[in-house]
Amino acid sequence: MTDIKISDEDYKKFCEFFYRKTGIFFDEAKRYFVDKRLVERVKATGEKDFRSYFVQVRFATDGIELQTLINAMTVNETYFMREDYQFKVLSEFVMDEIVRHKGGDAPVRIWCIPSSTGEEPYSVGISLLEKWPSIERYDVEIFSSDIDTKVLQKARQGLYSARSLMRMSEEQKKTYFKPVGNDYQIIDDLREAVTFSQCNLSNSAETKKFKNIDVVFCRNLLIYFDDASRRTAVQNLYDAMAPGGFIFLGHSESMSRMSSLFKLRKFGSVIIYQKPF
Numbered sequence: 001m002t003d004i005k006i007s008d009e010d011y012k013k014f015c016e017f018f019y020r021k022t023g024i025f026f027d028e029a030k031r032y033f034v035d036k037r038l039v040e041r042v043k044a045t046g047e048k049d050f051r052s053y054f055v056q057v058r059f060a061t062d063g064i065e066l067q068t069l070i071n072a073m074t075v076n077e078t079y080f081m082r083e084d085y086q087f088k089v090l091s092e093f094v095m096d097e098i099v100r101h102k103g104g105d106a107p108v109r110i111w112c113i114p115s116s117t118g119e120e121p122y123s124v125g126i127s128l129l130e131k132w133p134s135i136e137r138y139d140v141e142i143f144s145s146d147i148d149t150k151v152l153q154k155a156r157q158g159l160y161s162a163r164s165l166m167r168m169s170e171e172q173k174k175t176y177f178k179p180v181g182n183d184y185q186i187i188d189d190l191r192e193a194v195t196f197s198q199c200n201l202s203n204s205a206e207t208k209k210f211k212n213i214d215v216v217f218c219r220n221l222l223i224y225f226d227d228a229s230r231r232t233a234v235q236n237l238y239d240a241m242a243p244g245g246f247i248f249l250g251h252s253e254s255m256s257r258m259s260s261l262f263k264l265r266k267f268g269s270v271i272i273y274q275k276p277f
Contacts, residue, residue, distance in 0.1 A: 023202025023229035076116040081167040091131035107139035110215040115144035118155030145199035158186035210240040220250035234259040
């Protein structure tokens, strides 16, 4: 097979198409990364050049290659207890405030998007078990979603390398994981406590299945969107949340640049955002 070349015009058309499908925007700075992944997929499918491959992606009715391409284009590097100061705020302040306002027996609903390979939602569960004294008194439901079906399979399996557990203590490893060869698998109780599903945050038809969410973790995802798709995504998150619900963003993200729907809350030096009542 001859070398696969992608022209400037074809690159622009692909980026526009991918943006429409996912809300993820690739600029010229991402050219090397995008070209590399596209060439890999052209060769893997046996198409003769990029244009014939692009026709397949756009018009195949089963959507299988499009999903494979989405999986290849999304970045999913993470680890347990990443930015754990936010989990501390969740356990020490946010959960008590939520149950105080909810009253009754209604479950607390937590949604992590993107899921990646599952470290974040499982970290939420571990943090609540360890640091929220009222965990035995309330029903907590944890949902986690991603656009990438491959990482969702890994998340459900819950099998991790030692590197993913680099911030976990030896006691935590013994309590919440079981050794499988050189790897670690999350215990069954925690695996069963998290519901994983595919969801495209920029697609309101897909986010509508999430309702009355009390806590959202949407960290380091919106940095891959442009202004328009960020506004759409934030609106979809807002619609999914219960009044008074909280949203955690990544440390470099600011809701004030994306939306005026939420009010800023500060717990010590940690900034999070709340949907007004």
